[in-house]
Amino acid sequence: MSISSQDFVPIKEVRDGVVVLKDGTLVSVIMTSSVNFALKSREEQEAIIFQFQNFLNAINFSMQIFSQSRKLDIKPYIGLLTNVLKEQKNELLKIQTREYMEFIKSFTETVNIMTKSFFIAVPYSPSIIQGQGGVLGKLFGNKKGSEQKRDNENFEENRVQLEQRVEVVVQGLTRLGVRSVPLGTEELVELYYKLFNPGDTEKPINVTQVAR
DSSP: OOOOGGGGOOEEEEETTEEEETTSOEEEEEEEOOOOGGGSOHHHHHHHHHHHHHHHHHOOSOOEEEEEEEEOOOHHHHHHHHHHHHHOOOHHHHHHHHHHHHHHHHHHHHSOOEEEEEEEEEEEOOOOOOOTTSHHHHHHTOOHHHHHHHHHHHHHHHHHHHHHHHHHHHHHHHHTTOOEEEOOHHHHHHHHHHHHOTTOTTSOOOHHHHBO
């Protein structure tokens, strides 16, 4: 029996802005801004620490805070400059734009410019209750359509519980002066694809293959 790399990935699907793990756990990922703590005054630092303590004390569920550092991708910026170059009528400005593009390319090749992003993963594990697809379901002949409908209803109910947790986290971060936004389906697919494939940044992501 052959084992593929996907067997080691704990994700079952990504749907409606929610990551569904193979064990049934639902996860929402929030992207946040950062606070330059070192540039704050002592009083401001103490206030931030106090608010962060209150934030943690208000959370009665588990969550994961993580940061991601990646080399800056200048391709979108170079693409923008290329479009500007094509529309430019002035020959002198064309020359200056080309020189600027070459400078940006050479500079980023010799210097590692990193971007850092911050995320909070909020999980929700529904209670394990045997559905009607067990022995009784087999005896009474449950149909696949009804099972799919029941799965969708359970997902919606569990997502409501997850969204309530997300709202608690977002409100706590707002008090800290931290902006935050939950990631959508395509953003989640891109995030997890790059996490599991750190050296495959050139390959485009086929969202339909990993998201529902």
